[in-house]
Amino acid sequence: MPADLDTGMALTFVDGKPADSIPVDDRGLAYGDGVFRTLAVRAGRALLWKRHYAKLATDCRALAITAPDETLLLDDLRHITADMPDCTLKITVTRGSGGRGYAMPGTVIPRRIVAASPLPDYPAEYATQGVNVRYCAQRLALQPALAGVKHLNRLENVLARAEWQDPSVAEGLLLDSDGAVIEGTRCNLFLVEQGKLVTPDLSRCGVAGVTRDAIIEVAAKNGMACRIETVRRERLEAANEVLLVNSLIGAWPVARIEGRTWNHFETATCVRKWLHALADPSV
């Protein structure tokens, strides 16, 4: 079973109550009309919670959905962590139930779904020895209105992830329709070039993740420049290091992509230390 496919037990709250179903007329199902977050909970603490909540609110705003109050989500989290203090938390907010048709119902009430599942069991050496990745053939379409937002329209990711079954390939990289490297199917990317960080521009497509934002911010505080630029394959392959980042994996260095290999991961190690230090004790 691929390490990114988790079929374990789940615990789910829908609008604050334990539930294993949602109304069939939810617009999240009908149109992908909603947003989501995936984060790690350890010892009952949702890591980088403030950042995740802020991003959830930002993404809701992009779709004109009223974000749930933070206190409601924290209540859900408390109920869940009573049973599962260590888990992957997925928070989905949909526009809510709506009649047939694209028009937003006047009185729609957003629906929140908070689901816990076991933390993924990634091999420890992914972080220390790096991972094998591939380029996906599936391209990302350019849609500035939705770029950066983690919305529920994710067929491009599904099609890209379906391109390989080989469990030794930990991730696939996605290019946009102009040929720029944007992200992995489930993570953001950083390049290291002469001691400086570069991360792909996400103004036309891609998901701007919380871990990416955190790294950009912390790099600056630590005196490491980080530029947001267009990255093409040649540039990626010429980098001193390539890092995959998200809330569950932290930062994995890339050890191989097609013919190119890397075996020095100093910056990846440094970024992982930053992320450990960042883990927010406020929840």
Add this chain to the structure above:
Amino acid sequence: MPADLDTGMALTFVDGKPADSIPVDDRGLAYGDGVFRTLAVRAGRALLWKRHYAKLATDCRALAITAPDETLLLDDLRHITADMPDCTLKITVTRGSGGRGYAMPGTVIPRRIVAASPLPDYPAEYATQGVNVRYCAQRLALQPALAGVKHLNRLENVLARAEWQDPSVAEGLLLDSDGAVIEGTRCNLFLVEQGKLVTPDLSRCGVAGVTRDAIIEVAAKNGMACRIETVRRERLEAANEVLLVNSLIGAWPVARIEGRTWNHFETATCVRKWLHALADPSV
């Protein structure tokens, strides 16, 4: 209330059983990982059924989802029409329940949702006197891998439809990111140019609807040429007639878009006659 927003009673079957909910782990909700059809049922007959089923199967194939057997859908339809002989039927097929992560679960079982709601109550003069339409600011991204498919990733349509509330505007037209006119938020388009039909090329974005396909086919049988071409605003506004088509509206002529008005609808009348004659008596 806008005429395309229907909040009436619904009757829904999920996998052959009456249900008002679906499992929260459905990948249709998580990723928009599925397809749908909307069609009219009159006096217990699903209009253009053979075409709708064929298109459902084609769209499932595009996402590597196993389409439900036609006999199962016809059973659902029989149960529904016993109570609602005249209705709007929405058939949704999702990849089914799946664990967290984009990878398709090995043993996934597609889920079918068949929902009936009242037929829309459009003003009769929309067909005879034409409708007022607008251009949407929201553009369609170019994604050849999904072009033509009526999948559940429909945020572009939701955002486009949210651009106007004026109930006198019956539809909004969508351009792609290159500026070509593609479709309406919920319909396909035809232009009439010197007695010939033209419909926008949908090879890079848009939904290739059943009514559009039927009109292309029947036009040929009736000796009317129909070309599939790139259509820009100037060309649309220079056309002798513009038609909006889908399974619920049939064919509406456009009476006005911004400053341009039309008041002769001979071809629209002709196309509506073709569609009436086509109504498939096989179900």
